[in-house]
Amino acid sequence: MEPGTIFAIIALVVVLLILIASCIKIVPQAQAYVVERLGGYQGTWSVGIHLKLPLIDRIAKRVMLKEQVVDFAPQPVITKDNVTMRIDTVVFYQITDPKLFAYGVENPIMAIENLTATTLRNIIGDLELDETLTSRETINTKMRASLDVATDPWGIKVNRVELKNIIPPAAIQDAMEKQMKAERERREAILIAEGEKKSTVLVAEGKKESAILEAEAEKEAAILRAEAKKEAMIREAEGQAEAILKVQQANADGIRYLNEAAPTGQVIQLKSLEAFAKAADGKATKIIIPSEIQGMAGMVKALTEVGAKDAQ
Numbered sequence: 001m002e003p004g005t006i007f008a009i010i011a012l013v014v015v016l017l018i019l020i021a022s023c024i025k026i027v028p029q030a031q032a033y034v035v036e037r038l039g040g041y042q043g044t045w046s047v048g049i050h051l052k053l054p055l056i057d058r059i060a061k062r063v064m065l066k067e068q069v070v071d072f073a074p075q076p077v078i079t080k081d082n083v084t085m086r087i088d089t090v091v092f093y094q095i096t097d098p099k100l101f102a103y104g105v106e107n108p109i110m111a112i113e114n115l116t117a118t119t120l121r122n123i124i125g126d127l128e129l130d131e132t133l134t135s136r137e138t139i140n141t142k143m144r145a146s147l148d149v150a151t152d153p154w155g156i157k158v159n160r161v162e163l164k165n166i167i168p169p170a171a172i173q174d175a176m177e178k179q180m181k182a183e184r185e186r187r188e189a190i191l192i193a194e195g196e197k198k199s200t201v202l203v204a205e206g207k208k209e210s211a212i213l214e215a216e217a218e219k220e221a222a223i224l225r226a227e228a229k230k231e232a233m234i235r236e237a238e239g240q241a242e243a244i245l246k247v248q249q250a251n252a253d254g255i256r257y258l259n260e261a262a263p264t265g266q267v268i269q270l271k272s273l274e275a276f277a278k279a280a281d282g283k284a285t286k287i288i289i290p291s292e293i294q295g296m297a298g299m300v301k302a303l304t305e306v307g308a309k310d311a312q
Helices: 003-023 096-105 107-125 129-134 136-154 170-261 263-282 291-311
Strands: 024-027 031-037 040-045 048-051 057-064 068-071 075-078 082-097 156-167
Touching: 003 024, 024 031, 031 096, 040 096, 057 096, 068 107, 075 107, 082 107, 082 136, 096 136, 107 136, 107 156, 136 156
Parallel strands: none
Antiparallel strands: 024 048, 031 040, 031 057, 068 082, 075 082, 082 156
């Protein structure tokens, strides 16, 4: 076999191998291939290995099935009260039908962007500035519902729409900042006034409570002093009564002992004399002694002199 023939056979084999290799396609995870045969839709390949006919079949579009995010540039919108602002949106979408996505619209992302801008203008046009700034969730819900319905023929499902930024005009921003500053100052003044009011009330309540406690303490002290004085007077009265009782008891005991001893008249006169002597106690200048006691005194003197002579 001639070398040229061998070279031609080898080239033919290489071309056939390349052609066969090009006909084997592997679809990765979360993707789908739209295949056309002779210019018409033939089918959608899912994950796995697929074979296509050479020169007849072709992959028209590779479609990503994962959820995707597209951030659109700020769009100028006008509110109901004629305030122009700029709003940029973020759209989360997912391709659910590769065939519709491939043949439904020429440029799906541009179509979603334009549809988002027009829908946003329609919604904001019915709201005033304050409502626009405070109704993000409402705007998001309305836009998602509108876009989801509009993109169904394109094989796209809009899962979520978010207003990323709301940019009002510079004059509005300055006015809002001044308003916010005034509101903060007003709240600060209110809080300071309320704090001072509460402080004054607490101080007054503290003074009132202190005065009440002092009055109660003084009252209790007065009660204790009165009770102590009463107790002292009772103890003193009881002591005096006990002393009187003891004196009377002693007198009664003395009388009883005297009655039991049955003393003679001379003993009684002698005791009377002793009593007069104690009464005088060397201090009296003159003592009047009854005649009976005088006689008794003379007898005592006589007895004393007799005793003295006997002793000599």
